[in-house]
Amino acid sequence: MQVLHIGIDDTDSRKGMCTTYLGAIIVEKIKELGVNIIDYPKLIRLNPNWPFKTRGNCAISISIVIDNDKISSVKRIVKGSIKDLAELDDENTNPGVAFYKSFNIPNSLKDFSRKVVNDFVTIEEAEKLASKIDAEIHKFKLGRGVIGALAAIGEGLTEDYTYELIAYRIPEYRGTIRKLDKPSITKMNELTYPNTFDNVDLTSKEIRISPHTPCPILYGIRAENPVSAINAHDMVRTREPIERWIIYKTNQATDAHYIDVKINEIKLYDSVRLEGVVSSNPIKITGGHVIFKLKDETDEIHCAAFEPTKDFRRIVEKIIIGDRIKVYGGVKQKIGLPFTINLEKLEILKLAPLFDKVNPLCEKCGKRAKSAGKSKGFICKKCKKKFPENSIILKQKEREIKVGIYEVPPRARRHLSKPLIRFVNRRALPHSFECDLLYS
Numbered sequence: 480m481q482v483l484h485i486g487i488d489d490t491d492s493r494k495g496m497c498t499t500y501l502g503a504i505i506v507e508k509i510k511e512l513g514v515n516i517i518d519y520p521k522l523i524r525l526n527p528n529w530p531f532k533t534r535g536n537c538a539i540s541i542s543i544v545i546d547n548d549k550i551s552s553v554k555r556i557v558k559g560s561i562k563d564l565a566e567l568d569d570e571n572t573n574p575g576v577a578f579y580k581s582f583n584i585p586n587s588l589k590d591f592s593r594k595v596v597n598d599f600v601t602i603e604e605a606e607k608l609a610s611k612i613d614a615e616i617h618k619f620k621l622g623r624g625v626i627g628a629l630a631a632i633g634e635g636l637t638e639d640y641t642y643e644l645i646a647y648r649i650p651e652y653r654g655t656i657r658k659l660d661k662p663s664i665t666k667m668n669e670l671t672y673p674n675t676f677d678n679v680d681l682t683s684k685e686i687r688i689s690p691h692t693p694c695p696i697l698y699g700i701r702a703e704n705p706v707s708a709i710n711a712h713d714m715v716r717t718r719e720p721i722e723r724w725i726i727y728k729t730n731q732a733t734d735a736h737y738i739d740v741k742i743n744e745i746k747l748y749d750s751v752r753l754e755g756v757v758s759s760n761p762i763k764i765t766g767g768h769v770i771f772k773l774k775d776e777t778d779e780i781h782c783a784a785f786e787p788t789k790d791f792r793r794i795v796e797k798i799i800i801g802d803r804i805k806v807y808g809g810v811k812q813k814i815g816l817p818f819t820i821n822l823e824k825l826e827i828l829k830l831a832p833l834f835d836k837v838n839p840l841c842e843k844c845g846k847r848a849k850s851a852g853k854s855k856g857f858i859c860k861k862c863k864k865k866f867p868e869n870s871i872i873l874k875q876k877e878r879e880i881k882v883g884i885y886e887v888p889p890r891a892r893r894h895l896s897k898p899l900i901r902f903v904n905r906r907a908l909p910h911s912f913e914c915d916l917l918y919s
Contacts, residue, residue, distance in 0.1 A: 480544055480545065480546060480547075481544070481545055481546075481547060481550065481580050482517065482542065482543070482544055482545075482580065482581060482582045483542070483543050483545050483550060483553065483578060483579070483580050484540060484541075484542045484577075484578070484579040484580075484581070484584075484632040485505070485540060485541045485542075485543070485553070485557055485576070485577070485578060485632075486538060486539070486540045486576065486577040486578075486579075486627070486628030486629055486630070486631040486632040487501065487502060487505075487538065487539050487540070487557070487561070487574070487575075487576055487577075487624070487628055487631070488525075488537075488538035488539070488574065488575055488623075488624035488625070488626065488627025488628045488630075488631065489538075489572060489573050489574045489575055489623050489624025489627060490561060490564070490565040490572065490574045490624065491572065491694075492565070492566035492569040492571070492572045493569060493571065494566050494569060494693065495566070495653055495654065495692070495693040495694045495695065496564060496565055496566045496572070496694065496695070497694040497695050497696055498537060498538065498539055499522060499537065499539060499645055499696070499725070499727065500564075500645075500647055500694070500695040500696070501539075501560055501561065501564050501565065502520055502522075502539040502541065502725070502727075503645070503647065503723055503724075503725040504560055504564065505541065505556060505557055505560050506520055506541060506725060507723070508556045508560070509541070509543060509553050509556055512549055512552060512553065512556075513549075514543045514544070514545050514549060514553065515543060515544045515545075516541060516542070516543050517542040517543060517544060518542065518728065519642070519705070519726055519727060519728040520539055520540065520541045520725070520727055520728070521539060521540045521541075521631055521634065521636060521727065521728050521729065522537050522538075522539050522643060522727035522728070522729040522730075522731070523537060523538050523539070523540070523592075523596070523627070523630060523631040523634045523729065523730055524536060524537050524596070524729070524730055524731055524735075524736075524894045524895050525537065525538060525595050525596055525627050525630060526595065526596055526597060526598065526599070526736060526748065526750070527736060527750065527809060527893050527894070527895060528747075528748040528749070528750060528809045528810065528811065529599065529748060530748070536894070537627075537894075538624070538627030538628055538630055538631035539631055539727070540628075540631035540632045540634075542632075550580075554578060557576055557578075558576060558617060561574050561576065561619060562619075565619065567619060567620060572620070573618075573619065573620045573621035573622055573623040573624055574618075574619040574620070574622070574624040575605075575616065575617065575618055575619065575622045575623060575624025575625030575626065575627070575628045576616065576617040576619075576624070576625070576628055577609065577614050577615070577616045577617075577625060577628035577629045577632055578614065578615040578616075579612070579614040579615070579629075579632050584632065584633055584635060585612055587608060587611065587612060588608065588612055588614075588629065588632065588633035589633050589634075589635065590633075591604075591605075591608050591629060591630060591633055592629070592630040592631075592632075592633030592634040593633075593634075595626055595627065595629075595630035596630065596634070596730070596735055596736055596895075597736060597737075597738050597749070597750065598746075598748075598749070599746075599748055600626050600630075601626075602618075602621075602622065602623060602625060602626060604626075605625045605626045605629055606625070608629060609625070609629060614629065614632075616628070616629070634730060636728055636729075636730060638733075639730075639733040639734075639735070639897075640728055640729060640730060640733060641701055641702065641703060641728075641729055641730075641731050641732045641733065641901075642701070642702045642703070642704060642705050642708050642726055642727065642728055642729065643699050643700065643701050643702070643708070643726070643727050643729050643731060644699065644700045644702065644705075644708035644709065644711070644712050644724055644725070644726045645696055645698075645699040645724060645725055645726075645727065646696070646697045646698050646699070646712065646715075646721045646723075646724040647695045647696060647697060647721065647722045647723050647724065648695055648696070648697045648719065648721070648722060649719075649720050649721075649722040650695075650722075652719050652720075653693060653694075653695055654693040657689050657697060657698070657719070658717060658718035658719040659686065659688075659689055659697075659698065659715070659716075659717055659718070660715070660716035660717065660718065661686055663714060663715055663716035664678060664679065664686050664688060664715055665679060666714065667711050667714035667715055670711075670714065671702075671707055671710060671711045671714070672900075673703075673900045673901075674702060674703050674704065674707035675700055675701060675702045675703075675707050675708065675711045676701055676702075676703075676732070676898050676900055676901065677701055677732070677889045677892065677898060678700065678701075678711075679889070680888050680889040680890045682789065682790060682888055683789070683888070683890055685889075685890055687889045687890065688700055688715075695722075697717065697719070697721060698715065700712055700715075701731060701732060703901075705726050708726055709726075712724065730895065731894045731895060732894075732895070732896065732897050732898060732901055733895065733897055733901075734752075734807070734895065734896065734897040735895055736750040736809075736893075736895040736896075737750050737751060737752040737807060738750065738751060738752070739751075739752050739753070740752075740753060741753070741775055741776070741777045741778075742755065742773075742774070742775050742777050742778035742779065742780050743777035743778045744777075745780065745810055745818060746810070747810055747811075747812055747818065748809075748810060748811075749809070749810045750807075750808065750809045750810070750895075751806075751807070751808065751809075751810060751820060752805065752806075752807050753773070753775070753780075753805065753806050753820070754775065754803070754804070754805045754828070755773040755774050755775040755803070755804065755806075756773070756774055756775070756801060756802070756803050756804075757771060757772070757773060757798050757799060757800050757801060757802045757803075757804060757831075758772045758773060758774040758779055758800060759771050759772035759800065760798075760799055760800055761795055761796050761797075761798060763792075763796070766785075766786055767786040767792070768783055768784065768785045768786055768792075769783065769784045769792045769795045769796055770782070770783050770819075771795070771798065773804070773806060773820075780817070780818055780819070780820060781817055781818070781819040781820070782806055782808070782819065782820045782822055783819050783820070783821055783822060784822045784825075784887075785821060785891075787890065787891045788822070788887040788888065788891045789887075789888055789890070789891070790888065791822075791825075791885060791886070791887045791888065791891070794825060794880060794885045795822065795825060797878070797879045797880045798825075798827070798880070799831055799833060800831065801831030801832075802827060802829065802830055802831050803827075803828045803829040803831075804825060804826060804827050804828060805825075805826040805828060806820055806822055806824075806825055806826075807822070807823045807824035807825070807826075807896075808820040808821045808822045808823045808824075809821045809823070809893075822887070823886070823887055823892070823893060823896045824884060824885065824886045824887070824896065824899075825884070825885045825886075826883070826884040826885075827880060827881070827882050827883060827884075827885070828882065829882065830878050830880070830881075830882060832875050833875065833876050833878055834873040834874060834875050834876065835873070835874050835875075835876050836871050836872070836873060836874075837871070837872040837873070837874045838850070838857055838871065838872070839857055839866045839870040839871065839872060840872075841859035841861070841862065841864055843859075843862055843864065844859055844861045844862050844864075846859060846860070846861055848860075848864075848866050851865065854868060855868070856868040856870065857870065857871075884899060884902075886898065886899050
């Protein structure tokens with residue numbers, strides 16, 4: 480008996496194919512061989528800032544216990560499924576497959592996986608690692624998917640993880656408007672939250688379980704455990720048939736993409752978690768975006784809350800110079816402009832005092848003096864007493880925001896960003912592997 484790990488990536492297509500769907504097909508086919516699957520298949524989201532990312536930017540892996548005489552059959556199923564289903568005529572679809580036989584995952588592969596989620600990795604690096612650890616890789620076209628394929632195998636999801644139940648459409652419905660019963664999803668969210676999350680954006684009332692692309696996915700339910708995912712799935716009503724569904728174990732909603740850095744260590748395409756002091760007051764620019772500067776002991780950087788973050792911008796607008804904060808976000812750059820952190824969360828650690836300027840009080844009349852003109856100080860309109868220009872009073876005012884952490888709404892949240900509810904709710908139900916709950 481052998482433990483065989485299978486990694487697959489970059490089978491997504493603008494025309495509609497999805498790596499998770501291909502994984503669901505492969506799981507069903509290898510189960511028909513009588514092969515035992517170890518734990519749930521994994522869905523690993525990669526660096527969200529990667530310039531070559533696929534539409535969903537995810538890789539999948541499947542781990543199985545298998546007799547030696549069945550290994551070649553499994554490999555044929557995997558490679559054949561990619562040839563049959565991946566839309567290889569799309570220039571941006573460059574699949575890769577990795578097979579790795581070992582019960583234990585080496586540290587070099589774990590480190591590689593973390594780098595793929597946090598950093599920029601080349602095909603050459605992936606090929607070098609595969610040779611070093613004796614992993615078998617197969618490239619289709621450019622084969623960029625071998626990077627994610629190895630990364631999906633190397634991510635053990637031993638610390639934080641969630642689950643996603645994904646339901647798929649039958650082929651004749653793909654590319655059409657998805658026929659979901661919105662009231663049933665709203666009710667499902669009421670009954671299963673927070674063991675499921677990001678189902679509905681309560682501010683915009685937008686349903687968030689369903690994509691808007693021509694891919695095979697009908698909907699996906701993110702959950703803390705498989706039981707909650709299935710219970711929620713059973714509550715969703717659709718007006719079109721479901722071809723199949725599968726549960727993936729995933730690094731979604733875990734903040735796995737962030738690295739803790741100082742400003743002078745930041746690189747393009749990083750996702751960072753960074754503490755500093757606000758060094759310029761926020762301003763709103765064309766398009767409704769809100770921009771400010773943050774500094775630490777090493778340097779200064781721009782931070783931005785973009786228009787799709789909606790009410791989150793109202794929080795950002797209320798910070799002032801001197802506030803100590805922690806920012807979470809991806810590092811981007813437009814031509815001719817400096818690095819900017821696109822905010823995903825904002826933690827206010829300490830608020831600076833904010834003052835109002837108040838005219839001096841006339842003790843005799845009990846009235847506030849008025850301006851006597853530019854550079855002429857102040858004058859009491861009743862008794863005509865004059866006050867010098869420097870007699871203005873600074874009165875501390877209450878801040879409109881409080882110390883705490885704030886997040887963008889679900890409609891603007893990236894797959895890897897951890898919702899605040901997950902900081903307090905950690906798998907209220909068991910999450911042990913149940914093979915009969917794997918797929919249908």
